[in-house]
Every structure is written in structure tokens, then in C-alpha cells.
Amino acid sequence: MSNTVYTFGGGASQQDSRARDKTVVGGKGANLAEMASIGLPVPPGFTITTEVCTSYLADGGFDDGLRSTVAAALAHIEGVVGKRFGNPADPLLVSVRSGARVSMPGMMDTVLNLGLNDETVQGLAAVSGDERFAWDSYRRFIQMYSDVVLGLDHGLFEEALEIAKEDNGFHADVEMGAEHWKALVAEYKSIAQQELGKPFPQDVHEQLWGAIGAVFDSWDSDRAKVYRRLNDIPGDWGTAVNVQAMVFGNMGDTSATGVAFTRDPANGDKAYFGEWLVNAQGEDVVAGIRTPQYLTRAAKEAAGAKQPSMEEAMPEAYAELAEVFELLERHYRDMQDIEFTVERGKLWMLQTRSGKRTAKAALKMAVDMVAEGLIDEETAILRVDPMALDQLLHPALDPDAPRDVLTKGLPASPGAASGAIVLEADIAEQRAARGENVILVRVETSPEDIHGMHAAKGVLTARGGMTSHAAVVARGMGRPCVSGASQVSIDLKTRTLQVGQRQLKEGDLITLDGSKGEVMAGEVPVVEPELAGDFAHLMEWADRYRRMKVRTNAETPEDCRKARQFGAEGIGLCRTEHMFFDESRITSVRQMILAEDEQGRRAALAKLLPEQRADFHAIFEVMTGLPVTIRLLDPPLHEFLPHGDAEFEELADVTGLGVDHLKRRAGELHEFNPMLGHRGCRLGITYPEIYEMQVRAIFEAACDVAAASGNSPIPEVMIPLVATQRELAILKQLVDRVAGEIFREKGRTLEYLVGTMIELPRAALMAGEIAQEAAFFSFGTNDLTQTTLGVSRDDAGRFLVQYVEKGIFPRDPFVSLDIEGVGQLVALGAERGRATRPALKLGICGEHGGDPASIAFCEEQQLDYVSASPYRVPIARLAAAQAALRAKQG
Structure with missing residues (x-):
């Protein structure tokens, strides 16, 4: 076949490697071809590639070359099954299903029983010997095709079905006979005629191309877009379409359909897990239209169910299915999610894929499969989605x-x-x-x-x-x-x-x-969760293979303890401004801000010093012996100002100043764009007494903890929002001076570093000069993203979803680093900084420090550490290990 359509099944084997390439034929198409090639019973079919999808969505139609290629592929199916598409005497019916390169369960459309019309339904009834089955299949097709292809509300057909059951005194679909289904087919066709203004299509080729187009269109459905956004799936991948000969699970009590997993996807136990239905089609199980039965006797007995399991009701088909389970799991070396049909006692395999699983199950399967010799430690590490760990934490x-x-x-x-x-x-x-x-x-x-x-x-x-x-x-x-x-x-x-x-x-x-x-x-x-067993095993393996250190963003002892429990190797960002908002000290902070001179500010800062020292003392006690990066006061002062008359009156009572005076002073501090105004190192330059107080608190606390524990913390003082070498030089001199004073007072010295947060484009560009003063760079990717893109993180939610959907950004740049833009500044800053100071310590401390894709980029840049919020520390540990392994594999 041409390179836009690939056939499978019927003993033929495709030599073209693209026929099993998921990027070309999608996951479903690749796995159908693979199952057919290893001799499993797969109904014959063909796959139209993802490339056709992208061109179809761009051009809005199909070219004649594709139509002739599909005709030849359809002839392949006809030759294997011995039936002809549209033949009124013995018709070939097909399913038309989607198949993206990654599993997107339920997000795109499917059409079953395609090829039925007023003539072929008679032939199906004759060759099957089951008139009820034929008309049931026809009514299913009309309803599904009308919904998926013609855009009619499926509720119209559901309502007609319920009325038909009620009028005939039935409680379930399976009680209805051929004459009832015939009548319902007529009703369904009437609904379609009324809604469309034209008859339901009888031309089977029109049906086929309508279904192919609808499946391609469903790639851009609202639900598919949401799923892609939630799972970071690029919109330009497209989906393949799989057209396959129908096999029927609704041909009586010797037929069935089901969905099964080779291991339990909820807890990871090595036990077959699944459900089946006698005399049913696949949508009955997947959509929950009927309550399914248990696959195995053990599961049925554990649930106290009455209806027989497949193992009991169809022992021969079940035994064959169990052999397939074992073969597929060994072949793919992973737990498989399988769809199957039994048609009059014969087992058919309709799909296999690596099954979705909970985080707990993913951990257990990975660890168990290493113990079983099915995979190695490196594969186990790479197999677990780091973000899935969030479920366990x-x-x-x-x-x-x-x-x-x-x-x-x-x-x-x-x-x-x-x-x-x-x-x-x-x-x-x-x-x-x-x-x-x-x-x-x-x-x-x-x-x-x-x-x-x-x-x-x-x-x-x-x-x-x-x-x-x-x-x-x-x-x-x-x-x-x-x-x-x-x-x-x-x-x-x-x-x-x-x-x-x-x-x-x-x-x-x-x-x-x-x-x-x-x-x-x-x-x-x-x-609180238990983080032992399989979790501990995987984290131990991850720590063995990762290169980068993992720190945490924390400023309370509680967060520090939680982060240590999760394996943090220090603090990458302690935001001191969070401490200032405490109710017990906000009044002193406001006094300091609204003071009219240095003397007034120092008086207020003297009240804050012991409380700030106690903050750092508590953190250093938890983090003894580990590096603790403390960012000096960063946000604009207006964030701390009183809001409303009540707060101004409360401050007036404390300070003895009038409310009008305080309001006037607050007005003088007003800024039109405070996030780009008087904040960060600019505060330290204009009001050095603020940073002096904080540095004194840091080193007094560090010396006290070192004296008490005998194990010194390692303070790393971070100067925020630096844009020039001179800013950092002035403030580094301040830090060194105050630290020296404390060391003389305490009679001891401590190892410490002074560095800066790179969060402005100019800082990244001038990193070579800034590194002359800095012992470390911490890339503040939250603000670096804002200042590079000119986008406010707080306001971007109004439009970023649309930007992602339209492909302007591949994903939200505040969730996953904009590698093409902001990433270039990080790479440039790292390169220029190290050129000046080869031993420069490099890390990131924005929210991106807990994002696996961003962590992979940090590994490429050979950063020394990433810093994440406490609950993301295990995620970062695993992601860092995966990044190191992928780098090793090339």
C-alpha cells in the first residue's frame, strides 16, 4: 500500500517500519499490526496515518489518491474475510476507530457496524441466522452514526428506545425481539429524516467516508482539546483512523465482549482484572450502558456477585484469553489494557495498549516487574510518570x-x-x-x-x-x-x-x-500518607541514577520538615516576605514602611529583628548541615500597606500618628506598576537598613544553631531582582560586612555564599559580569517568564488557555518552562556565568522546579539543582533521574 494507508491481519506482514510506528499509525494501529504479526487473532483492517489527519484538518477534505488507496485496502479486508462491502447478500461490516500516538480514552469518536442499510441488514440476518441480532446491529449503527457523523443529539434516540421498552413492558434491551428492533429502526430513520431534512444515508461508501472524516474531526473536539491540554499532548500530532472488519459480541449467548487488564490497574496486583458482557458490543461495557460481569471467578466471589464470570461461563475462550494476556505482557514488558470480542465461541483481539494505572499501581508494577526480571531498574524509573506521584503524597x-x-x-x-x-x-x-x-x-x-x-x-x-x-x-x-x-x-x-x-x-x-x-x-x-515500600524502592533507585540535587521552596518549619521527609537536600528558596505578613508583626512592618526617615525605619526594624531571627533559627534547626538559600525582601512595599479605614486606625493607635498622615504617606508610596517598581535589590540599595536587619537575623540564627548542634547550616544569601553587577557588588559588601560583625560577636565563623536570583532578561545577558560578584545563580523562572514574555502570571489565566489551544504556546509557560524563549536566557546565563566563574553553583527555584519537562531542560543545561515545593520534591527526584537516564541513552 502507499505510505498513507497500511493494512494488517490476514497473514500478511508489512515490511515498511512505518506500519508499526506510533507517530505514523497511532498507538492502536501499531499494536493491531504487532498483534497480527505475532499470530494473535486480529480482525483484518487498515490504518490511515496521522499525517492524513493533519492535512485533512488543514485542507478540509480528502484527495482522490487517498480514496483509491482506501479502496485497495478495503479489498484487502474483503479478500481475508470473504465478504464484500455493500453486498446485500453477505455484507462486510467495518468499525471505524481513532488511534492517536498516545492513549486518549474516550476522547475521540468511533463508529461500529458501518455498512448496514435497508438491504444489507437483510443479508446479515440471513447469513447469521439471527434476525434479532441483525436489526439490533442496524439500530445501533443508526444511533451511533447519527451522533458521531451527522451531529444529531443521541438523546433523541435514547428517548425513543426508552419509550419502546415502556410500551412493550420491557426492562432491558436484551428482552426486545427482532420485530421491536425493526420498528425502532424505522423510528430512528424517521428521527434522522426529520432532523436532517433528508434520509439517513444508504450508500455504504458515503457512510465510510463520513465516518473517517468524523473521526479526524474529533481530534479537534472540545473534549479532545481539554484532554490534550491536561496531558501536554501537542495539537499537531493528529490521530490515525483504523478501519477493521467487524466481529460481533452480540450474536447470542455464545458471544461476548469485554475489557481486561493483565494486572490490576488500581493497586498493581498481579491478577487479571476486567469485565465482560454476554451478547453485547464494546460500547455496552465502555460506556457503562449495562452493568458488566466479572472476568474471573476470584473477582466475582470477592465481590459476592451472582452472575457467572467469563472464566465459568466460557472456560475455553477464557483460557485462550489468559494465554494471550501472558504473551502480550511478556512481549510488551508492561501491563496491557485489552479489548476483546468472542463471536460464537471464537476469540478476537481488538486492541492492546499499555494500560492507564494509578500511581500506587504504577509503583507496584514497576518494582514487581524488576523483581520478576521482566524489566531493569532503569526501565522501572522511566516507566513511572513523575506527576502521578502527586496522588500518593x-x-x-x-x-x-x-x-x-x-x-x-x-x-x-x-x-x-x-x-x-x-x-x-x-x-x-x-x-x-x-x-x-x-x-x-x-x-x-x-x-x-x-x-x-x-x-x-x-x-x-x-x-x-x-x-x-x-x-x-x-x-x-x-x-x-x-x-x-x-x-x-x-x-x-x-x-x-x-x-x-x-x-x-x-x-x-x-x-x-x-x-x-x-x-x-x-x-x-x-x-498523612505512608511513604515506604514500593515508593521507597523507586525513590532509592531514582536517587542512585540522578545527577542534580533536589531542594525545596519553603519558609516555615512545618514545610521544611515535610520537604525533608520527602527527600529534600536543602532549601532552594526561602521567601522572607511571607514571614512579614504574620499577624503578630505586620504592624511593625507597616511602621517601618511608612516611617519618614531612616531613624523611624530602624526603630521598627529593631522590633522585627528577634522575630526574624527566630524564623531562621527554626528553619536552620530542621535543615542543619544543608544549604539554605534565603531571598532577602523582594516584593514591592505596597503589598504590606494597610487596606481600609480599620487597618489605618489600628496602625494610628500604635504609632501615635494620625490616620490622614498615614494615608498621605501610603499615597506617596503608590506605584503604577509595582512589580516593575521599587522592589527587590532596589529596596536594599535605597533602604539598606532593611537588608542589614535580615542579614543580622540570618547569621545570628545560624551561629546559634551551629553552637547548639555542632553541625553548621550553610546560609546562601540571595539578592533578588539584580540587573547590574554594581547592584550586587554594593549589597554583597553589605552582607559580608554584617556577617563579619556577627562572627566577631559570636566568636565563630560559618561557611556561607552570596548570590543572586536571575529573573530579569538583562541579568541573564549580563551574567558574565554579575558572576564576578556571585557565588551562585538561582534562576527565578516565575519572574523571568513574566519579564521575558511581558505577561503577568496573575492575569494570564484569562487568555493563556486559548493561546495553548491555538498552538501559540505548546503549554502554559508558567506551568512548564518556555524552553524556546525563556530557556534560551537560562542557557545563556548559565554559559556566561560559568565562563567567568567555573565553580558557579546553578539552580532554578520557580514553580518550574517541580515540572518534569522543565527539569529535563535543567539536566540538559547541567544545572546543579532544582528547587520545588515540598509536595513536589519526590516528583522532582524521579524526574531528575529520568532526565539523567535519557541523557545517558542519548
Whole structure:
């Protein structure tokens, strides 16, 4: 075939390496070709490449060359299965599915049973010998095609189905016979005619190209864009399309469909995990339309379920499936997420991919697979997503706390969360944006709910199983999820939730325990996580392979202790201004700011000195023997000024100055653009007594801790917002002078460094000169990003989402470093600084210090350390190890 379409299945093997390249044929296409090549039962098909998707989206159509190539590929399928597409006597039916290079579960569209029309349905009924199956398949196709391709509301068809069941006294779809499905097909076609103004398409080739175009279009659907943004997937990758011969799980009691994992994706246990349905198609399991059954006897018995497992009901097909599980896990050396169909006793494999898993499961699988000899330590380190560790680092429900359990569902995604009930994804996003904790409660989630699921702290669904959309997506996001809570009834008109005999309203607090499947009223207390076992093993391996040090951004003893617990090797940023906002000292700070002369400022600073010294003493005690980088006062003084008459009156009582006088003085300090005004080192230059007080507090505390412990902390005094060598020279002289005074007073000396934060473009450009005075550079990438892009971090949320969606930035530059722009300044600053001072210590301390992509860039630049918030320290440790390993692998 041409290089835009690749066939698979039927014993033919593609020689072109692109046929198994995920960037070309997507993950699904590559794995289908791989499974077919190793002899697994894969229905034949073909894949249209991701390159076609990008050109289709750019040009808005298909060229004639592609149409002829697809016709030849379709002939390949016909030759393998012995059926012809559109043949009214014995029709070939196909599925049309998406397949991006990375898994995006449920985000893009699928069409099944394509090729059915008023004629071919008769042929399908004849060759299958099952008229009910044929008409059921036709009504499924009309509904799915109308939704995905024609853009009709699927609710119109769901309503018609419910009316048909009610009119005939049925409780479930499976009770309906061929005559009922025939009648419903006529109703569905009438709905399509009424909504479209033209008949439902009968030409099977029109159907095929409509479906291919719709799948490509779904790459740019709102839900896909949200998912890509949340998972840092570039918008220019595109998706492949897989067209494959249909196999049917809805051909009676000897047929079935299912989704399975070779290990438990929730906890990582080496046990088959999955669900299946007799006489069903794949969407019945994935979408949660019917409650599925357990795959294995053990799982069924553990859950106390009544219906037989696949292991019991279809022992031969299950045994073959178990062999496939083992073969695929050995072949890919990873846990596999598998879709399968059994058609009249014959097993068919429809998909395999590396399965989504919780952080706990990812750790256990990585460590277990090393022990099993399946992978090595380096592979284990590279396999765990650093950001997934965030799931493990936060508190869990207190096992001893009382629980008002409302109901139980399936433990679809572990973890715990409390929040207000919200019933719609848009509302979840809106309330979360206001800082509220919310739980999204739905009958079942759909891909359109992706933004609400991300915003919510947890997800609860009334329907669906362990492999439903809600379960798979929540596990991938690290959100606790309880699915299939059948006692939950939602009334969107009254905005209420009925759970058994209890009624709750939207906004009421509930708690989810995703590990047990429990739903509780109110908020349940939490306990700190245990960071041992598999977590400790992986962190030990990561520390062995990483080169960069990992520090923390912290300014309280509590944060310092937490960071040490998480493995921090010092403090990369202690922001002293945070200490000044304390209620007990803000009045003295305001006195200092509003003083009219140096004498007044020094009087106020004298009150602050003992408290500032106590701050540093507490930090040094926790960080004894480790480097502690302390940034001297940085923000503009207006941030500390009184707000409102009450605060001015309180300050007037303390100072003895009139309110009008204080307001006048505050007005004199007003700045039009304070973030680019009188702040940072400019304060130290104009009011050196402020920095003198802070430096005195630092070195008095350090000497006292050294005397008491016998183990000296290593203060690193950081001068902020430097733009010139002269600024740093003046303030370094101040630091050295005050430090010398303290050492003489205390009768001891300490190792210390004086350096600067590189957060202005000029500082990066002049790094060679500035390094003459600096012992270290810490790249303050938060402000460096603001000053380089000319974008306020506080205001950018209004437009940055659109910038990312439109491809202006690949991702939010305040979340992941703008490597092409800001990164060049970091690289330049590092190069020029080291040219002047080869031993210059280099690190970053912005929020990017906890972002894996930014950490990889820091490894490329050979920085000495990254500094992250306490809860991101393990993330940074693992990301630094991965960066070092990838650099080693080239």
C-alpha cells in the first residue's frame, strides 16, 4: 500500500517500519499490526496515518489518491474475510476507530457496524441466522452514526428506545425481539429524516467516508482539546483512523465482549482484572450502558456477585484469553489494557495498549516487574510518570474516623476526596475555579465531562463498571472515583440526589473513598500518607541514577520538615516576605514602611529583628548541615500597606500618628506598576537598613544553631531582582560586612555564599559580569517568564488557555518552562556565568522546579539543582533521574 494507508491481519506482514510506528499509525494501529504479526487473532483492517489527519484538518477534505488507496485496502479486508462491502447478500461490516500516538480514552469518536442499510441488514440476518441480532446491529449503527457523523443529539434516540421498552413492558434491551428492533429502526430513520431534512444515508461508501472524516474531526473536539491540554499532548500530532472488519459480541449467548487488564490497574496486583458482557458490543461495557460481569471467578466471589464470570461461563475462550494476556505482557514488558470480542465461541483481539494505572499501581508494577526480571531498574524509573506521584503524597481518609456511609459502589479509582456535590461538568469547573472542592456526580460520565472531571476532587457515577469511561479517565487523572453506585438517583430538575432513603441537594458535602467504593455524608478526616515500600524502592533507585540535587521552596518549619521527609537536600528558596505578613508583626512592618526617615525605619526594624531571627533559627534547626538559600525582601512595599479605614486606625493607635498622615504617606508610596517598581535589590540599595536587619537575623540564627548542634547550616544569601553587577557588588559588601560583625560577636565563623536570583532578561545577558560578584545563580523562572514574555502570571489565566489551544504556546509557560524563549536566557546565563566563574553553583527555584519537562531542560543545561515545593520534591527526584537516564541513552 502507499505510505498513507497500511493494512494488517490476514497473514500478511508489512515490511515498511512505518506500519508499526506510533507517530505514523497511532498507538492502536501499531499494536493491531504487532498483534497480527505475532499470530494473535486480529480482525483484518487498515490504518490511515496521522499525517492524513493533519492535512485533512488543514485542507478540509480528502484527495482522490487517498480514496483509491482506501479502496485497495478495503479489498484487502474483503479478500481475508470473504465478504464484500455493500453486498446485500453477505455484507462486510467495518468499525471505524481513532488511534492517536498516545492513549486518549474516550476522547475521540468511533463508529461500529458501518455498512448496514435497508438491504444489507437483510443479508446479515440471513447469513447469521439471527434476525434479532441483525436489526439490533442496524439500530445501533443508526444511533451511533447519527451522533458521531451527522451531529444529531443521541438523546433523541435514547428517548425513543426508552419509550419502546415502556410500551412493550420491557426492562432491558436484551428482552426486545427482532420485530421491536425493526420498528425502532424505522423510528430512528424517521428521527434522522426529520432532523436532517433528508434520509439517513444508504450508500455504504458515503457512510465510510463520513465516518473517517468524523473521526479526524474529533481530534479537534472540545473534549479532545481539554484532554490534550491536561496531558501536554501537542495539537499537531493528529490521530490515525483504523478501519477493521467487524466481529460481533452480540450474536447470542455464545458471544461476548469485554475489557481486561493483565494486572490490576488500581493497586498493581498481579491478577487479571476486567469485565465482560454476554451478547453485547464494546460500547455496552465502555460506556457503562449495562452493568458488566466479572472476568474471573476470584473477582466475582470477592465481590459476592451472582452472575457467572467469563472464566465459568466460557472456560475455553477464557483460557485462550489468559494465554494471550501472558504473551502480550511478556512481549510488551508492561501491563496491557485489552479489548476483546468472542463471536460464537471464537476469540478476537481488538486492541492492546499499555494500560492507564494509578500511581500506587504504577509503583507496584514497576518494582514487581524488576523483581520478576521482566524489566531493569532503569526501565522501572522511566516507566513511572513523575506527576502521578502527586496522588500518593497527600493525606488519605483516617481509618479510625467515623463514617456516615450512604452507599457503596465499585472502587473504580483509589484515593479519597471530600467536596460539594455538583451535578454538571460546567458547574464543577466554575466552582472549582472559585477555590471550592467539588465532587462531580453523574449517572455516567461521557467524554464531554472531561473538564468537569479534571476540576473535581472526585467522581461518583450511578452506572458503569470498573472499566467504564469514568473509571478509566479518573484513574489516569489521579481522581478518586466510585462508579456503579446503583442506589444513587439524580434529579436534575430539583438538583437533588436520592441515595436509598436519604436525600441530598447540590452543594451538600460528601466524601468518596475510591479504594473501598464508599460514599459518605459530610467530610471525613484524613491522615498523612505512608511513604515506604514500593515508593521507597523507586525513590532509592531514582536517587542512585540522578545527577542534580533536589531542594525545596519553603519558609516555615512545618514545610521544611515535610520537604525533608520527602527527600529534600536543602532549601532552594526561602521567601522572607511571607514571614512579614504574620499577624503578630505586620504592624511593625507597616511602621517601618511608612516611617519618614531612616531613624523611624530602624526603630521598627529593631522590633522585627528577634522575630526574624527566630524564623531562621527554626528553619536552620530542621535543615542543619544543608544549604539554605534565603531571598532577602523582594516584593514591592505596597503589598504590606494597610487596606481600609480599620487597618489605618489600628496602625494610628500604635504609632501615635494620625490616620490622614498615614494615608498621605501610603499615597506617596503608590506605584503604577509595582512589580516593575521599587522592589527587590532596589529596596536594599535605597533602604539598606532593611537588608542589614535580615542579614543580622540570618547569621545570628545560624551561629546559634551551629553552637547548639555542632553541625553548621550553610546560609546562601540571595539578592533578588539584580540587573547590574554594581547592584550586587554594593549589597554583597553589605552582607559580608554584617556577617563579619556577627562572627566577631559570636566568636565563630560559618561557611556561607552570596548570590543572586536571575529573573530579569538583562541579568541573564549580563551574567558574565554579575558572576564576578556571585557565588551562585538561582534562576527565578516565575519572574523571568513574566519579564521575558511581558505577561503577568496573575492575569494570564484569562487568555493563556486559548493561546495553548491555538498552538501559540505548546503549554502554559508558567506551568512548564518556555524552553524556546525563556530557556534560551537560562542557557545563556548559565554559559556566561560559568565562563567567568567555573565553580558557579546553578539552580532554578520557580514553580518550574517541580515540572518534569522543565527539569529535563535543567539536566540538559547541567544545572546543579532544582528547587520545588515540598509536595513536589519526590516528583522532582524521579524526574531528575529520568532526565539523567535519557541523557545517558542519548
